Amino acid sequence: MSTPVFRYAIQTDVPVLVDLIERAYRSPETAGSWVSEAHLLKGPRTSDAEITGLIALPESRFLVAELDGRIAGCCLLQKTKAVDGQKGKMGEAAYFGMFAIDPSIHSSGLGKIILAEAERQVQALWSVKSMVMTVINLRDKLIEYYQRRGYRLTGAIVPFPFSETSGEVTRDFHLVEMRKDFA
Numbered sequence: 001m002s003t004p005v006f007r008y009a010i011q012t013d014v015p016v017l018v019d020l021i022e023r024a025y026r027s028p029e030t031a032g033s034w035v036s037e038a039h040l041l042k043g044p045r046t047s048d049a050e051i052t053g054l055i056a057l058p059e060s061r062f063l064v065a066e067l068d069g070r071i072a073g074c075c076l077l078q079k080t081k082a083v084d085g086q087k088g089k090m091g092e093a094a095y096f097g098m099f100a101i102d103p104s105i106h107s108s109g110l111g112k113i114i115l116a117e118a119e120r121q122v123q124a125l126w127s128v129k130s131m132v133m134t135v136i137n138l139r140d141k142l143i144e145y146y147q148r149r150g151y152r153l154t155g156a157i158v159p160f161p162f163s164e165t166s167g168e169v170t171r172d173f174h175l176v177e178m179r180k181d182f183a
């Protein structure tokens with residue numbers, strides 16, 4: 001794999017980002033693999049309108065990684081509020097989401113590189129001391145992947161945002177919050 005080049009997404013990236021996210025999360029390309037949620041959800045993961053709106057928000061960034069001039073991975077970074085693990089009260093943190101790697105290079109190491117870069121970026125952007133995310137509770141291997149990168153389950157449970165388009169196979173799951181406090 002060549003060295004990734006990082007930048008923030010702009011509106012003209014929207015169709016490429018939507019395609020990348022759809023292919024990574026629920027498409028037949030990844031179905032059956034540890035990275036897929038296709039066994040739980042069959043509807044669209046996102047839309048042009050959602051990504052357009054997220055890019056436009058002032059305290060929100062889509063970090064993209066390009067390999068040889070093409071977007072190969074992305075994640076959403078947002079300034080948010082979360083319970084400070086040490087002080088036990090609300091403080092500023094960064095939210096990490098929409099993490100997607102081109103299926104043709106899954107498990108090649110780009111995910112780890114993007115996650116580490118995301119941690120650097122949110123500290124530089126917003127001086128936050130921690131990152132939070134939510135993960136489907138049934139995705140054990142993904143939870144372990146984040147645990148190996150220093151994230152821990154906070155115990156907080158968030159209802160999954162089922163919608164008319166989420167295409168769920170079952171409703172027997174929810175989201176769990178994970179958090180990493182930066183040293």
Ligand SMILES: CC(C)(COP(=O)(O)OP(=O)(O)OC[C@H]1O[C@@H](n2cnc3c(N)ncnc32)[C@H](O)[C@@H]1OP(=O)(O)O)[C@@H](O)C(=O)NCCC(=O)NCCS
Pocket residue numbers: 024025034035036037098099100101102105106107108109110111112113134135141142145148
């Ligand atoms: C999850 C995802 C972002 C990871 O990125 P990636 O570039 O594919 O993964 P990396 O190369 O960084 O790491 C591969 C890891 O998978 C692990 N792995 C590989 N095959 C595996 C398997 N069959 N079972 C479990 N883990 C496996 C490797 O051990 C490695 O982890 P380690 O370095 O801690 O040992 C990516 O696969 C993806 O886009 N998934 C679909 C979307 C998604 O689920 N996003 C996260 C939502 S919260």
